[in-house]
Amino acid sequence: MKSLHFNVVLDMDVVISERSATTGGHSSLSYLPGACFLGACAVRLYTKLGTKAFDVFHSGAVRFGNAYPIDDEGYPTLPIPLSWHYPKGSASHEGTILLTDNVFNLVHLSSENESKWKKDNVQPKQMREGFFSDTGTIRMPTSSYRLKTAIDRTKGGRAKESQLFGYESLDAGSNWYFSIDFDDEVSPRVLDDISEALTKGHIRIGRSKSAEYGSVDITAAEKPPYRLRPGMEDGVFIYCLSDIALRDPLTGAPTLTPLPTHFGLKEDAQLSREETFIRTRSYTPFNSKRKAHDFERQVVCMGSVIAFRTSSELTQEPLEELQDALDSGIGMYKHDGLGKVLVNPSFLSTEHFEPAPKTALSQIIEVKAEQVAEVQSDQEMLLGWLDSRMILKEIERESLEMVEQWLKVLVPGVRRQKRIAPGKSQWGQLRDVAIRSTSIGDIETALFNEDKGLCTSGISKDAWKTEFYYDNGYISFALFLENVVLKTAKDKDHPGHEYRLLQRVIYLLGNQMPQKLSQEEA
Template identity: 35%
Template sequence: MERVYFEMEFLENVVLNKSNNTEGFSNTLDFVSGSVFLGIVAREYERFSESFEIFHTPKVRFSQAVPYVEGKRALRVPFSFYHSKGDASKVFNAHLNPEKMQYGQVKQKREGYFVLQDELLCFFELGNEYHQKSAYDSQKRKSEDSKMFGYYSLERDSQWVFYVEIDGSIREKDKIIEALEGIKYLGRSKNAQYGKVKIKRIESAKGENVFRISQEDSKNGVVYLYADSEIALFENGESTLIPSIENLGLSSGKIKWEECQIRTRSFKPFNSKRRRWDHSRNVITQGSVIALENVSKSDLESLKNGIGGYLNEGYGKVLVNPIFLLRDIKSKTFEVKREQAAREVKTELIEFLLKARKQKEQEDEIGNQVSDFIESNKEKLKSISNSQWGNIRMILEFSKEEWQEKIKEYIYRDYKSKDKRIKKQYEDCERELLGKLEKENLEFWKLLTIQAPKAF
């Protein structure tokens, strides 16, 4: 199957509730389900002639979106990772260090992601925000009583990556890519302030090829499966949370339970088209580790095709014997830095306020320039009478285009006047005034003619 990668940027906060609770606490997911991207493409269902193969079979698989850090696809922290209580910096692998599990006080590392850099695991956690809201009564034009609610949301400006696996028999690959690219909306409260994202196609995501599928490096013949996505298993047609050789799709081997680290969750997906909740899903969560013994090579190869159901929604993806489960690797914690992208102003109110602020800043700057000019030339300017400032102000008021030439003529006329008293008034400041006439704009001179008479 061909794998097509996409990068997704959150332009706004995104609400992806972990549970279906309508009351009480509900935290946010730390990934975007593949069903979201399937739904985005399914909005154009009628455009596709191969709609059944694309939307109802595993021939097209939409992966879950995970953080995209420094051009690398991040992975969820495995649940086999533990650390000593009070010291989260020293992380170790549970099945490789049984003595620490038996004699030490340890805590499971359940949150966060990591990227692999030169065999160094770099851990980080996603930021989220909480906003308290109130329902609005449009008739009374106020908040409704007893209708407060809150949302935890993933922060905007974060980068994510996902991929779509397309079978070679699908002829409408370009339509799928076209339907995914561009500005989209996902999650809850899309009509309010949440959910806006931008999706674009990229060539590939680094880090996909560093996790080897090799039984030769495993410990005592044990094979470790890392859940790179959620896994939905079925037993006799019913969903189950207990893995077995059969529901994993294997024909050989057995599960080594003492080295497994599995977490689960149950939820009901919401279908936006039908406006209804679907049946409950019981899944093994991303980051779980399943240990197997005596598995044949042919079975290991079959795991590449996925495990369990809902494969078209990104479920069932596993990594076999990734290097971070086969040996202890040094680790560090770092904070993901995101550049706050400049947002285009779209509302008329914000445009008006920004324009008013800019105008106020310009007026303050001109005011400071006028004050500095008067203060530094106080002795020279005090000889000019109020009536002469008034005449200059009248020129500025009624001569919008040729005001510089007319002021220059007015100053030269008085400077060359036979009246020694008038000539004396301009002798000391003629050079300064003419210099400002060439450098400064109309607004500067208007303010100067108002402030100068008051300064003396």
């Protein structure tokens, strides 16, 4: 088996819905599913691969793994095992540090601690969220929630009645990692094509990609994120590194009951329900290419621990052979990142998790010394978060005010020069420029580059050259964007946030002008 490893940086907030329904409450997954990267790769490669496309995207010979967070020091993280519990009323972590003395692995709970819990009337509480690293840190991916409203295009772009909805999204700026596994028969050329497709320029994943969500930057990683070998020999404990979708071997129907045969175990293996900790969920993926839902999937959730007891003697060698056999995944939908498991990982071998020394681990990304700040107090972190939110709110307020003033001159200007002025489609392209950009330079190039700029090339060039009356004189729509819009936004005093303000202004112009022009026609 061959593998490629990648780092992912979210350039924008990313919407990864827990369920594809458009009604009811909306919540986000805490990771990036492998299906997102499969889809982004298929957009760029499906036609190019021709008859090989089925082998790459459907056969399971190529398996796109889920992306999990990288901690603040550059180390990979894994989903919290569901066998980890802590006493209700206490804490499992402090800041980003896992309180290992408070966290018990109930697979190995000692009779002494169990008796003490019963005597003190302590209730164990399952850890169900977050990711941990071998260094003893815990990572809770941050998310945001935004309310939006659907637009009624039949009424001039006005808001639809009773169509308020919201998106929870993973926050921009976070770092993630994932791997793609290949069967040995997959040609090296295919590996190169997939790597190039994912790393050449920004890609977009998740929901609402046509709006201000979903842009990510992917780079190849030289080091594999982890290579965990079996570390315990008193049973077979399967840790679900991702969701797994199982089928009943007799009927072929989906099942949520793990069987020894699912994991290549001998018939004498028996499921140990007392030592098994699983959660399940069902969901129906939406295929954006076909604009339709796939079949419902019933899965055992990542982080689940499935225990088997066997009468056969267990040693390191057969356990490692079992891990090698399961490295290619189990169950269905392996191409989408499902089915990855670990056999007897070391972090499940003791009652309390024992962090490994950092000298024994490899960082996925190199964190420069000046980037490693001292741990802030809760108050300092809160003040920094509030300050950042205030800046973003100020940018949003200023951008709305500026665009509102410009609309007062742009809309009449287009109306007077209606036949030759930029129309709704040309103004709408400003929105695409803002979405695809990552810097002020990107926006300037997309608008004014002599060979491919929106305002300086192509069939719309003459429309943007059209002049209208502004500030006691005449100015072209292109010069208005360059000398008024861009200059005003760049001159605002927001150190470190100049691009954010300009991007928001361009996005709002591209969103509001077509709506205003539609209202003029209505």
